[in-house]
Amino acid sequence: MHTHKSTLEEVAAVAGVSKMTASRALRGAPDVSIKTRDKVLQAAERLNYLGNRLALSLSSQRTDLVAVVVPSMSNIVFPEVLAGISTGLEGSGMQAVFGISDYDVTKERNIIRDMLSWRPSAIIVTGLDQPDETVRMLKNAAIPVIQIMDLDGTPIDFNVGLSHGKAGEEMASALIAAGRKRFGYIGSALDRDLRAAKRKAGFERVLHENHLAFIGQRLGDTLSSVGLGKYLTHQLLSAEPSFDCIYYSNDDMAAGGAFAIIEASRTDDILMAGFNGLELAAALPLRIATSRSPRRMIGEVAARLALGSMAPDAPSVSKITAFVPEITGIV
Amino acid sequence: MHTHKSTLEEVAAVAGVSKMTASRALRGAPDVSIKTRDKVLQAAERLNYLGNRLALSLSSQRTDLVAVVVPSMSNIVFPEVLAGISTGLEGSGMQAVFGISDYDVTKERNIIRDMLSWRPSAIIVTGLDQPDETVRMLKNAAIPVIQIMDLDGTPIDFNVGLSHGKAGEEMASALIAAGRKRFGYIGSALDRDLRAAKRKAGFERVLHENHLAFIGQRLGDTLSSVGLGKYLTHQLLSAEPSFDCIYYSNDDMAAGGAFAIIEASRTDDILMAGFNGLELAAALPLRIATSRSPRRMIGEVAARLALGSMAPDAPSVSKITAFVPEITGIV
DNA sequence: TGTGTTACCGATACCGGTATCGATACCAAG
DNA sequence: CTTGGTATCGATACCGGTATCGGTAACACA
Numbered sequence: 001m002h003t004h005k006s007t008l009e010e011v012a013a014v015a016g017v018s019k020m021t022a023s024r025a026l027r028g029a030p031d032v033s034i035k036t037r038d039k040v041l042q043a044a045e046r047l048n049y050l051g052n053r054l055a056l057s058l059s060s061q062r063t064d065l066v067a068v069v070v071p072s073m074s075n076i077v078f079p080e081v082l083a084g085i086s087t088g089l090e091g092s093g094m095q096a097v098f099g100i101s102d103y104d105v106t107k108e109r110n111i112i113r114d115m116l117s118w119r120p121s122a123i124i125v126t127g128l129d130q131p132d133e134t135v136r137m138l139k140n141a142a143i144p145v146i147q148i149m150d151l152d153g154t155p156i157d158f159n160v161g162l163s164h165g166k167a168g169e170e171m172a173s174a175l176i177a178a179g180r181k182r183f184g185y186i187g188s189a190l191d192r193d194l195r196a197a198k199r200k201a202g203f204e205r206v207l208h209e210n211h212l213a214f215i216g217q218r219l220g221d222t223l224s225s226v227g228l229g230k231y232l233t234h235q236l237l238s239a240e241p242s243f244d245c246i247y248y249s250n251d252d253m254a255a256g257g258a259f260a261i262i263e264a265s266r267t268d269d270i271l272m273a274g275f276n277g278l279e280l281a282a283a284l285p286l287r288i289a290t291s292r293s294p295r296r297m298i299g300e301v302a303a304r305l306a307l308g309s310m311a312p313d314a315p316s317v318s319k320i321t322a323f324v325p326e327i328t329g330i331v
Numbered sequence: 332m333h334t335h336k337s338t339l340e341e342v343a344a345v346a347g348v349s350k351m352t353a354s355r356a357l358r359g360a361p362d363v364s365i366k367t368r369d370k371v372l373q374a375a376e377r378l379n380y381l382g383n384r385l386a387l388s389l390s391s392q393r394t395d396l397v398a399v400v401v402p403s404m405s406n407i408v409f410p411e412v413l414a415g416i417s418t419g420l421e422g423s424g425m426q427a428v429f430g431i432s433d434y435d436v437t438k439e440r441n442i443i444r445d446m447l448s449w450r451p452s453a454i455i456v457t458g459l460d461q462p463d464e465t466v467r468m469l470k471n472a473a474i475p476v477i478q479i480m481d482l483d484g485t486p487i488d489f490n491v492g493l494s495h496g497k498a499g500e501e502m503a504s505a506l507i508a509a510g511r512k513r514f515g516y517i518g519s520a521l522d523r524d525l526r527a528a529k530r531k532a533g534f535e536r537v538l539h540e541n542h543l544a545f546i547g548q549r550l551g552d553t554l555s556s557v558g559l560g561k562y563l564t565h566q567l568l569s570a571e572p573s574f575d576c577i578y579y580s581n582d583d584m585a586a587g588g589a590f591a592i593i594e595a596s597r598t599d600d601i602l603m604a605g606f607n608g609l610e611l612a613a614a615l616p617l618r619i620a621t622s623r624s625p626r627r628m629i630g631e632v633a634a635r636l637a638l639g640s641m642a643p644d645a646p647s648v649s650k651i652t653a654f655v656p657e658i659t660g661i662v
Numbered sequence: 663t664g665t666g667t668t669a670c671c672g673a674t675a676c677c678g679g680t681a682t683c684g685a686t687a688c689c690a691a692g
Numbered sequence: 693c694t695t696g697g698t699a700t701c702g703a704t705a706c707c708g709g710t711a712t713c714g715g716t717a718a719c720a721c722a
Contacts, residue, residue: 005450005473007708018672023710031670048471051448054389055708058677063385073417079410086404086431095445097428100417114426117382119336140379142336226614255611262593262616280586280611283557285593338678349702354680362700386678389707 006047015043026051057119066306067115067123068098069108071193074223075252077276077295078126081148084299085124092307094121101126103192103223109134116141122306128153129194146302150195151322160301160321164195167291167325168202171247171273175289176210178330180245180271183207186232186257187249188220196224196249199275203247214247216240224249229256230263237264245271251278251290258286277328291325298323337378345374357382388450397637398446398454399429400439402524405554406583408607408626409457412479415630416455423638425452432457434523434554440465447472453637459484460525477633481526482653491632491652495526498622498656499533502578502604506620507541509661511576511602514538517563517588518580519551527555527580530606534578545578547571555580560587561594568595576602582609582621589617608659622656629654 012022017036025032025040026049032040043049057063068085070078085096097118099111108125112134115123122144128151130138138145138156145157152165175183190197207213216239218232229248233256236246248254254274261270262285274281277292301321308317343353348367356363356371357380363371374380388394399416401409416427430446432439439456443465446454453475459482461469469476469487476488483496506514521528538544547570549563560579564587567577579585585605592601593616605612608623632652639648 009708019708020673020710021671024671027710033670036670048468050444050472052389052450052708053448054385054394054450055677056710058383058385058389058679059708059710061677061710073410073414074407076405076407076410079404079407079413082410082429083404083431093445095428095430095449097426098413099426100414113381114424117384118426119383119385137379141381226611230614256614259614259616280557283561283587283590285590340678350679351681351703352701355701358680364700367700383678386707387680389709390678390680392680392707 005052006049007052008049011040011043011047011049014047015040063119063121064094065118065120066094066096066303067112067118067120068096069101069111069115069123069125070098071101071103071108071126072223073100075225075250076278077250077293080295081299081302084296085303086299087296088300088303089307094303094307103189105131105134109137112137122146124148124302124306126150127194128155128159144306146305148298148302150198151320152198155320158302158305158319158321160298160305160323162293162323162325164198165202165205167275167293168199168204169206170202170325171199171275171289171291171327172203172206174327174330175245175247175271175273176206176212178271181212182242182244183212183214184236184240184243184246185214185217185248186219186229186236186246186253187217188222188224188228188232188253190219190249193224193249196275200247200249216243224253226252226256226259229253230260231256233257233260234264237261237266243270244268245273248272248274250274251276251281251288254288254290255280255284258284258288261286271330273329275325277325281329287329287331289327289329291327293325294323336383337380338383339380342371342374342378342380345378346371394450394452395425396449396451397425397427397634398443398449398451399427400432400442400446400454400456401429402432402434402439402457403554404431406556406581407609408581408624411626412630412633415627416634417630418627419631419634420638425634425638434520436462436465440468443468453477455479455633455637457481458525459486459490475637477636479629479633481529482651483529486651489633489636489650489652491629491636491654493624493654493656495529496533496536498606498624499530499535500537501533501656502530502606502620502622502658503534503537505658505661506576506578506602506604507537507543509602512543513573513575514543514545515567515571515574515577516545516548516579517550517560517567517577517584518548519553519555519559519563519584521550521580524555524580527606531578531580547574555584557583557587557590560584561591562587564588564591565595568592568597574601575599576604579603579605581605582607582612582619585619585621586611586615589615589619592617602661604660606656608656612660618660618662620658620660622658624656625654 012019022040025037101108124146149161151161151163218236220228251274254272257272273289277290281290343350353371356368430442455477480492482494549567551559582605585603588603604620608621612621
């Protein structure tokens with residue numbers, strides 16, 4: 001068993017051909033005789049030859065790497081996006097490299113700089129609200145930049161996602177149309193989760209248009225979680241008893257809200273609304289309203305854009321892919 | 332604004348020094364005069380020099396990449412592991428590359444082969460049950476292999492995780508000690524999720540020792556989810572009404588079970604037990620039992636091993652890091 | 663037999679960095 | 693003035709592949 005990494009040169013030596021011929025044979029190039037090809041393949045097999053993508057990429061000036069930056073892994077949303085990206089990249093020979101920014105723009109900048117030094121073929125970043133310096137760096141990279149999740153802002157290049165402002169608006173409209181009037185809001189870390197803030201702002205715009213407003217709200221400062229949603233809901237309900245609807249920053253928080261209601265065994269009719277359309281939300285013993293965000297799909301589309309935009313015969317694809325979240329759970 | 336990627340050579344030219352001196356200056360090597368260093372740094376700044384990790388790695392024969400293979404991203408467990416890895420790698424200059432195997436050994440092998448061709452400095456894979464061919468490939472890579480999550484089996488090199496067999500045993504012991512006697516089981520895809528299967532086997536061992544057995548079970552064949560847990564629980568309860576405890580393959584399924592109980596508004600005392608200690612489980616309006624698995628910590632330790640084991644002065648670290656999950660939720 | 667063509671293969675020059683060794687200049691000591 | 697040491701820098705050879713071009717042999721055809 002060979003435990004050191006064998007090189008193309010060694011494979012060539014064993015096969016009794018030149019490095020160049022071995023390279024061609026392994027890549028399935030046309031001008032190699034069947035006999036030679038087999039010799040090389042056998043040699044490679046025998047030496048457990050793996051190839052060296054570093055050398056390949058450096059030499060051929062293309063990297064087969066797609067950089068991905070997401071803000072968090074602590075709820076299921078971004079993992080699902082990553083799964084979508086992984087699916088979209090499958091079979092293409094591309095590899096995803098990822099980084100987590102923890103909703104921190106400085107960290108995000110550092111991660112992006114790091115990523116770019118790997119010379120990826122494309123980079124997928126979350127949101128449109130990068131500071132100027134980061135934007136400059138991304139533009140400078142001269143590779144396709146794909147900003148995902150959010151549409152509210154000015155994209156650098158490609159943009160796949162949905163308008164969170166509009167999602168908030170439409171949820172508010174739907175809830176008002178369903179007869180709700182006394183609204184509360186529960187969210188957290190809106191200074192960092194800008195998309196949640198945009199949803200809230202959109203929601204409030206519609207409230208104002210209808211001469212309504214949140215009559216009570218609770219804001220946490222840690223990242224959203226089921227427990228936090230439950231805790232804040234308990235707080236809000238014990239302080240101000242007369243809501244008929246609570247809008248949450250997302251489904252995790254809303255699920256916590258549902259748990260609070262169940263625990264308190266309240267029988268008054270409060271409709272809770274979240275965002276994302278998590279699998280969890282649909283299974284709750286209490287119906288909650290939510291906007292279904294196509295997370296996997298966004299990842300898949302982003303991956304296809306990453307692949308497609310560098311194909312030589314790249315058809316002129318749309319720079320912006322907009323999804324409209326479907327609202328469910330309002331009777 | 333320079334939009335093409337600038338090279339070290341160009342930086343050197345602008346600074347009026349040789350490539351080598353520029354390289355030294357940028358890396359902060361000692362034998363460069365302050366004046367020269369500043370000239371080079373300014374030139375790099377002006378050209379937006381980024382560096383090229385491919386060339387660096389190829390030249391220096393080390394890659395600063397850590398490959399990570401996980402089976403799934405569809406529940407929060409593995410994302411949390413990844414977050415832990417990301418945290419553990421932070422500041423080290425290492426980058427994580429990841430792949431999702433979808434609980435498919437063939438896919439896993441292909442992903443690992445792909446990863447290895449990037450010549451990572453270490454590789455982190457999930458579980459101990461890789462087929463021989465994959466094991467051979469991993470051994471052959473001559474880099475630290477870190478197998479995570481599971482301890483029940485023969486590790487290739489490093490091993491960080493917990494014994495799922497024992498976790499099942501201890502949960503069973505605790506439940507029996509708490510007076511439970513009539514057990515049901517609900518799980519899914521046990522042919523692929525081998526760790527869940529090991530927990531079930533451990534649980535059953537203790538049941539048998541106590542002259543007990545599952546008196547009813549339901550197995551799904553899709554991946555576990557809250558909805559599936561709820562569905563199977565409804566099924567099980569309507570068919571066989573007399574359980575006092577149901578063991579689930581994990582917390583997602585158990586949460587679904589809790590929802591089923593709440594929906595059916597059953598007042599009989601059925602204790603549901605899961606595995607993982609998810610944040611969700613603690614927030615449920617119904618107390619469920621669970622074993623807390625240190626997912627983030629496993630990721631962090633794995634990352635530290637990846638870093639530590641290649642340090643030149645690597646202290647002889649333990650090859651196996653065993654965690655013992657804490658059981659909560661049993662009154 | 664001479665001449666193209668085609669099929670196959672190898673030599674060489676890169677890709678963008680780093681390791682290594684040697685060169686130069688400058689200064690202090692003898 | 694010579695010698696030696698130190699600080700600073702550059703030339704060169706890699707790392708492991710691929711692109712490119714040129715060479716050789718075999719075959720078809722005139």
